[in-house]
Amino acid sequence: KQEVTQIPAALSVPEGENLVLNCSFTDSAIYNLQWFRQDPGKGLTSLLLIQSSQREQTSGRLNASLDKSSGRSTLYIAASQPGDSATYLCAVSGAGSYQLTFGKGTKLSVIP
Amino acid sequence: GAGVSQSPSNKVTEKGKDVELRCDPISGHTALYWYRQSLGQGLEFLIYFQGNSAPDKSGLPSDRFSAERTGGSVSTLTIQRTQQEDSAVYLCASSLGAVANYGYTFGSGTRLTVV
Numbered sequence: 001k002q003e004v005t006q007i008p009a010a011l012s013v014p015e016g017e018n019l020v021l022n023c024s025f026t027d028s029a030i031y032n033l034q035w036f037r038q039d040p041g042k043g044l045t046s047l048l049l050i051q052s053s054q055r056e057q058t059s060g061r062l063n064a065s066l067d068k069s070s071g072r073s074t075l076y077i078a079a080s081q082p083g084d085s086a087t088y089l090c091a092v093s094g095a096g097s098y099q100l101t102f103g104k105g106t107k108l109s110v111i112p
Numbered sequence: 113g114a115g116v117s118q119s120p121s122n123k124v125t126e127k128g129k130d131v132e133l134r135c136d137p138i139s140g141h142t143a144l145y146w147y148r149q150s151l152g153q154g155l156e157f158l159i160y161f162q163g164n165s166a167p168d169k170s171g172l173p174s175d176r177f178s179a180e181r182t183g184g185s186v187s188t189l190t191i192q193r194t195q196q197e198d199s200a201v202y203l204c205a206s207s208l209g210a211v212a213n214y215g216y217t218f219g220s221g222t223r224l225t226v227v
Contacts, residue, residue: 004154034215034216036218041223042220042221043116043118043203043218043219043220043221044203044205044216044218045218046215046216046217046218049215089155091155098143098145098162098207099157099160099171100147100155100157100216101154102154102155103154104152104153104154105154
């Protein structure tokens with residue numbers, strides 16, 4: 001059974017810092033990996049989708065990498081801003097499956 | 113519509129009552145999913161609809177839970193005889209196709225509180 005772990009559970013950084021969020025998964029036979037953002041009381045917003053054949057995806061100040069063989073992904077946020085404060089969730093889709101397995105998320109606070 | 117719409121956004125119900133949660137997916141999205149997010153837990157898959165195929169109900173936690181999707185569009189998740197452990201945020205998502213290479217679009221969720 002696939003398990004997804006996100007470390008740390010919470011992170012607080014001063015505005016302007018670059019930061020890295022980590023995600024690991026136990027079964028490397030994934031179809032893709034997605035990073036989501038969840039604001040308090042809101043649904044999930046998709047940030048980046050990495051197919052299993054890809055190594056990384058970039059969108060603005062965000063860069064996500066994928067090392068399928070080692071079961072790891074990182075989300076790099078450059079020049080963090082208070083508006084980046086949210087919970088970041090990592091989710092993987094198994095090969096041939098439509099279900100997503102989610103981690104419990106990293107709660108990020110960016111202090112002005 | 114522009115996004116996935118869920119209603120109500122909040123629902124407080126008494127233990128033992130039935131509730132219905134509604135999801136209106138993005139127009140043209142053939143796949144629709146329900147997930148549950150409990151306090152301190154990750155998101156848990158509940159049910160999946162794809163076009164006119166029989167839904168995958170393997171994630172439903174008990175027979176008190178059921179869902180339907182009418183006309184390949186709007187979906188309703190029904191919880192009968194609600195229990196306190198049913199309290200959670202229920203999230204609906206849709207995608208263009210059956211395989212998740214298109215990515216998911218989530219709604220804002222329904223926060224259910226059973227008292």
